[in-house]
Amino acid sequence: MIIIFLLIPLSIVVAAGFLLAFIWAVRSGQYDDTCTPAMRMLIEEKNSAGEISKTKIK
Amino acid sequence: MTQPIATAQRVAPATQEKLTCFHCGTLCRDDSYRREEKVFCCHGCQTVFELLTENGLTQFYQLSSTAGVRVNASAQTDRFKFLDEPLVRERLVDFSNATLTRVTFLIPSIHCIACVWLLENLFRLQPGIGQSQVNFPRKEVAIAFETQRVKLSEVVTLLASLGYEPELKLSSLDAKPRSQLARRLWIQIGFAGFAFSNIMLFSISDYFGLDSFAGGNFRKVTGVISLLLALPVVTFSAQDYWRAAWTSLKQKLLNIDVPIAAGVAAIFIQSCYEVFTGRGNGYFDSLCGLIFFLLCGKLFQQKTYDRLAFDRDYKSFFPLSVTRLCSSRREKALTKKTENNLSLLTLAATKKIEEQVSLSQITIGDRLVIRNGELIPADARLLDGPALIDYSFVTGESEPVEKKWDDYLYAGGRQMGGAIVIEMVKAVSQSYLTSLWNQDAFQKEHKRALNRLTNTYSQRFTKIVIVIAFGAAAYWAWANPAISLKAFTSVLIVACPCALALAAPFALGTAQRVLARSGVFLKNPYILETLAEVDAVVFDKTGTLTEAGAGNVVWRGDTLTETEERWLYSMTRHSTHPLAVRIGEAIQREHFPETVRSFLETAGCGMEASVAGNEIWMGSASWLQSRLVHVTEKPTNAGSVVHVASNGKYRGCFVLANALRTNAENVIGTLSRDCSVALLSGDNERERETFTKIFGGKAQLHFNQSPLSKLNFIRALQQTNKTVMMVGDGLNDAGALKQADVGVAVVENVSAFSPASDVILAAGMVSRLDEVCAFARSSVRIVRTAFVISALYNLVGVGIAANGRLAPVVCAILMPLSSVSVVGFACLAAKWAGRKLNAPPVSNGKKRSGPAKIR
Numbered sequence: 001m002i003i004i005f006l007l008i009p010l011s012i013v014v015a016a017g018f019l020l021a022f023i024w025a026v027r028s029g030q031y032d033d034t035c036t037p038a039m040r041m042l043i044e045e046k047n048s049a050g051e052i053s054k055t056k057i058k
Numbered sequence: 059m060t061q062p063i064a065t066a067q068r069v070a071p072a073t074q075e076k077l078t079c080f081h082c083g084t085l086c087r088d089d090s091y092r093r094e095e096k097v098f099c100c101h102g103c104q105t106v107f108e109l110l111t112e113n114g115l116t117q118f119y120q121l122s123s124t125a126g127v128r129v130n131a132s133a134q135t136d137r138f139k140f141l142d143e144p145l146v147r148e149r150l151v152d153f154s155n156a157t158l159t160r161v162t163f164l165i166p167s168i169h170c171i172a173c174v175w176l177l178e179n180l181f182r183l184q185p186g187i188g189q190s191q192v193n194f195p196r197k198e199v200a201i202a203f204e205t206q207r208v209k210l211s212e213v214v215t216l217l218a219s220l221g222y223e224p225e226l227k228l229s230s231l232d233a234k235p236r237s238q239l240a241r242r243l244w245i246q247i248g249f250a251g252f253a254f255s256n257i258m259l260f261s262i263s264d265y266f267g268l269d270s271f272a273g274g275n276f277r278k279v280t281g282v283i284s285l286l287l288a289l290p291v292v293t294f295s296a297q298d299y300w301r302a303a304w305t306s307l308k309q310k311l312l313n314i315d316v317p318i319a320a321g322v323a324a325i326f327i328q329s330c331y332e333v334f335t336g337r338g339n340g341y342f343d344s345l346c347g348l349i350f351f352l353l354c355g356k357l358f359q360q361k362t363y364d365r366l367a368f369d370r371d372y373k374s375f376f377p378l379s380v381t382r383l384c385s386s387r388r389e390k391a392l393t394k395k396t397e398n399n400l401s402l403l404t405l406a407a408t409k410k411i412e413e414q415v416s417l418s419q420i421t422i423g424d425r426l427v428i429r430n431g432e433l434i435p436a437d438a439r440l441l442d443g444p445a446l447i448d449y450s451f452v453t454g455e456s457e458p459v460e461k462k463w464d465d466y467l468y469a470g471g472r473q474m475g476g477a478i479v480i481e482m483v484k485a486v487s488q489s490y491l492t493s494l495w496n497q498d499a500f501q502k503e504h505k506r507a508l509n510r511l512t513n514t515y516s517q518r519f520t521k522i523v524i525v526i527a528f529g530a531a532a533y534w535a536w537a538n539p540a541i542s543l544k545a546f547t548s549v550l551i552v553a554c555p556c557a558l559a560l561a562a563p564f565a566l567g568t569a570q571r572v573l574a575r576s577g578v579f580l581k582n583p584y585i586l587e588t589l590a591e592v593d594a595v596v597f598d599k600t601g602t603l604t605e606a607g608a609g610n611v612v613w614r615g616d617t618l619t620e621t622e623e624r625w626l627y628s629m630t631r632h633s634t635h636p637l638a639v640r641i642g643e644a645i646q647r648e649h650f651p652e653t654v655r656s657f658l659e660t661a662g663c664g665m666e667a668s669v670a671g672n673e674i675w676m677g678s679a680s681w682l683q684s685r686l687v688h689v690t691e692k693p694t695n696a697g698s699v700v701h702v703a704s705n706g707k708y709r710g711c712f713v714l715a716n717a718l719r720t721n722a723e724n725v726i727g728t729l730s731r732d733c734s735v736a737l738l739s740g741d742n743e744r745e746r747e748t749f750t751k752i753f754g755g756k757a758q759l760h761f762n763q764s765p766l767s768k769l770n771f772i773r774a775l776q777q778t779n780k781t782v783m784m785v786g787d788g789l790n791d792a793g794a795l796k797q798a799d800v801g802v803a804v805v806e807n808v809s810a811f812s813p814a815s816d817v818i819l820a821a822g823m824v825s826r827l828d829e830v831c832a833f834a835r836s837s838v839r840i841v842r843t844a845f846v847i848s849a850l851y852n853l854v855g856v857g858i859a860a861n862g863r864l865a866p867v868v869c870a871i872l873m874p875l876s877s878v879s880v881v882g883f884a885c886l887a888a889k890w891a892g893r894k895l896n897a898p899p900v901s902n903g904k905k906r907s908g909p910a911k912i913r
Contacts (some may be wrong), residue, residue, distance in 0.1 A: 003337050004281065006274070007904050008260070008279070008280075010254075011259075012256065012283070015252060015255075015256055017247070018252075018415075019248060019252045022245075022248045023245055023248060026241050026244045027245075029241075029436060030239070030242050031241065032240070033144065033193045033194070033196070035194050035195045036192055036193055039171045039194060040174060040175075040178070042171065043121065043171065043175050044380065045263070
């Protein structure tokens, strides 16, 4: 069961990694606005070239 | 001013019926603006469409059916010139260096997914603009652009030409509050949650007595790790509670933070003691869980309505820029010579001496051009132009006032009709309107303390807990000294009022959300506590009880033929006078407008035009009489009157009553059962009789009230120990709203301006104000019930703890269980109480009596 003394620090390191990721996410402003990204992802990004040639006024 | 309607070929009305603008969806006058089978209402909309098509952004119209925003003013390039002045620019941008500039604008017209998409694709429309990001709930867009290539004014001009004109008010110059506090709370919760879950994991072996399987060392190791994990939680996550407890102790108050801090300290010290002496692993799991739940409660109650501002002062109402006539000193000399024969306006137009300057640069003596719909920024003297000033926002008077040359104009009035020239007499910060903000009511925060319910209860609670803790310690010191200290700390630990502290935030926070869904926005959830105690309600009249600009329009006289109605409608479309606009809306049917020739509007008198060969006059009785028209309709008190004559013959008049909001009588009736009601109006006594009927004989009705006398009335009412709710809308109510215990601002459009207040009420909800008050009372009852539930848990816990037998596992179960059940009860009960409020209002079939309505 000695292995548990190796596993415990390992598990804490992994968990701490997630905590750091969370702190980074908050700091970079990802929790400031939780509404707009949800709308943004619904927009399909049609890429320009084909789209422009179709709609351009002749 | 002659405005011939654009000459379009007339198409038969049948096919014309539904001509809506492809861009903004408003009804088009005709099809004069066309582009590939698409019709537009104005040049602005067509330009946006063309711009978007050319840049391959037609996806805009597929994203939402109501995507477009009507483009109001055609974007004059020099309108935003003042933004490039270093002083203004510096205070407006968030960040700027030689290569990159970042700026954040508030854009009220952001309303749908297509807006988000278009604004984030700005870079395709103008080279030099980089990333732009929309914050939808705040209605803000942050734009980055190259400092060298693009000017700030160009960015704003582009936005304005798309229909997304940013709000540039005087207040946008002040530093914007950033979300640093909210971010810190998230990180605090992150730490607490992280420690809570990990310590719980290590404690499982301890809960089930499995600590011997790896020898005694295992427990020691997990104990130390738990201590290390809990350390940042106690020092960082809980720091607000330490600080709050310390402040309240210094003020000799026992609010809810004191027992929380005492509990946290007791748990931490007891647990450290146990870990160091090897007696056990302590209660670190409960400690972190407690702080985690408390912080979650804080996050829940911190919900604010970003796009609403509750603390507005006059700066939010004033524009950032005004049109100034250049070099006014030179001009003064010039105008002395030409005083009466050459108008300043024509001078301005011909010599192009107008400039856009920021309001802060205006000094006394400057001459400003105020256009239709613009606000007078400071007290001034009228120099030129037919002024028709709408003071409804400042005084509550519903009718615009006509002003003559050299008349004194108060700040805050809105010019209706053509442009005028004024000369500043006072500085912006010292005028009539802003002087209101120098009242005491605005200087000090006189509102009652927040979270009163919890704090009054916790005072008693804390005292009882301290008595029990010392009692238990004293008893065991006599019976079994070994567990005396443990009993003392155990009582403090288990009585830590986590559930108690969570009851009010969650119950009231849920209530706040319920209210927000039906159009009632609270500044913070604790307003409900005061709202439940209200025993005096004071109403404003114009805009609050009566609907601004939506009263019924009644025709008196011989019935108009459909053709005549069409002529009148065509005429009203040429005027911006509020009465004309209202008449136009009332008689607008499927009319296709007639061509109107030689249209002439005389401010304060009326308008005349020739429609289909008929000379039509619309205006005041005295004006028609001066033109030798025999006015047969008798004067009335029911509202404003507009008389009509056709070819010199009197036809009748329109009576525009100030319509009472639906159900207003019933609301006042219900409210007057438990509260005293009163009416304060800035308007004249014209409608006293009507309101005496509604308010009942006992209620106080005051007319011709100035903003200051409204404030004083509220203060006098408060001195008779009343808890006063003021319901008002305009700036004229600002003082009263601030002074009242609960200030309720009524708004037609939720994102529109409202004076500083505690509650923002959508206009439709005025008719359900009684339900809102009843809901506030029931949510306070829910909080009290939740207190009882949490007290029961504490009773059980303290019973165990006082015996000195509190095992960590009991604590670890009891603490979350009590919190979760109290939170669950609070949320569900508040939702249940609000179910009626969220249901669509029951329309009562009662109709107003009186002559038949036109619409």
